[in-house]
Amino acid sequence: GENVEQHPSTLSVQEGDSAVIKCTYSDSASNYFPWYKQELGKRPQLIIDIRSNVGEKKDQRIAVTLNKTAKHFSLHITETQPEDSAVYFCAASMRGSSGSARQLTFGSGTQLTVLP
Amino acid sequence: DVKVTQSSRYLVKRTGEKVFLECVQDMDHENMFWYRQDPGLGLRLIYFSYDVKMKEKGDIPEGYSVSREKKERFSLILESASTNQTSMYLCASSKGTGAPYEQYFGPGTRLTVT
Numbered sequence: 562g563e564n565v566e567q568h569p570s571t572l573s574v575q576e577g578d579s580a581v582i583k584c585t586y587s588d589s590a591s592n593y594f595p596w597y598k599q600e601l602g603k604r605p606q607l608i609i610d611i612r613s614n615v616g617e618k619k620d621q622r623i624a625v626t627l628n629k630t631a632k633h634f635s636l637h638i639t640e641t642q643p644e645d646s647a648v649y650f651c652a653a654s655m656r657g658s659s660g661s662a663r664q665l666t667f668g669s670g671t672q673l674t675v676l677p
Numbered sequence: 678d679v680k681v682t683q684s685s686r687y688l689v690k691r692t693g694e695k696v697f698l699e700c701v702q703d704m705d706h707e708n709m710f711w712y713r714q715d716p717g718l719g720l721r722l723i724y725f726s727y728d729v730k731m732k733e734k735g736d737i738p739e740g741y742s743v744s745r746e747k748k749e750r751f752s753l754i755l756e757s758a759s760t761n762q763t764s765m766y767l768c769a770s771s772k773g774t775g776a777p778y779e780q781y782f783g784p785g786t787r788l789t790v791t
Binding site for chain 1: 681707708710712717718719720721722725726727733735736767771773778779780782783784785
């Protein structure tokens with residue numbers, strides 16, 4: 562099955578600096594890569610995703626890059642703010658078999674702390 | 678707004694008890710999922726369902742079973758709870774086919790088995 566590794570497990574940055582979280586996946590059939598943010602005590606929520614036919618996607622201060630050859634993808638947050646402090650999870654997914662669901666395999670998570 | 682709800686936020690059970698966790702979604706989603714979340718391990722898929730009465734094992738199905746009798750409801754069952762099943766349990770749902778593939782999560786149930 563798919564295996565997703567995520568680094569670092571913890572990341573502290575000064576407010577206004579950039580943060581980068583990296584993930585690698587094992588199955589070349591994976592073609593969808595979402596990122597979820599989980600604030601303390603809350604449910605995970607999708608913040609950005611990318612499909613394998615795209616190399617980069619941006620949404621305001623967040624961006625995701627994908628290198629299919631190397632099987633890795635990264636989350637970039639610029640101009641970090643205290644409200645960016647949360648646990649971030651990457652995931653990888655492939656098309657489900659006929660009649661089945663598209664599953665997600667998650668990384669282990671990164672605790673991002675933005676210091677004021 | 679998509680709403681995924683779970684029957685309890687906190688639950689304390691004794692070893693050997695049968696435990697039911699329920700999840701309900703109101704978006705007519707075909708797919709529903711059960712994960713457990715443990716520090717340093719991320720979210721691990723226990724079981725999922727892509728249609729009523731259909732289920733598939735995820736990565737860690739041992740010690741769990743599921744039931745989906747209605748489209749909006751997906752239950753996780755711990756037949757005989759053990760202390761190593763103490764965890765946060767998250768339910769999620771997603772659309773059946775085609776984009777978007779987003780999974781919408783419930784608030785979680787923190788289960789403690791003593």
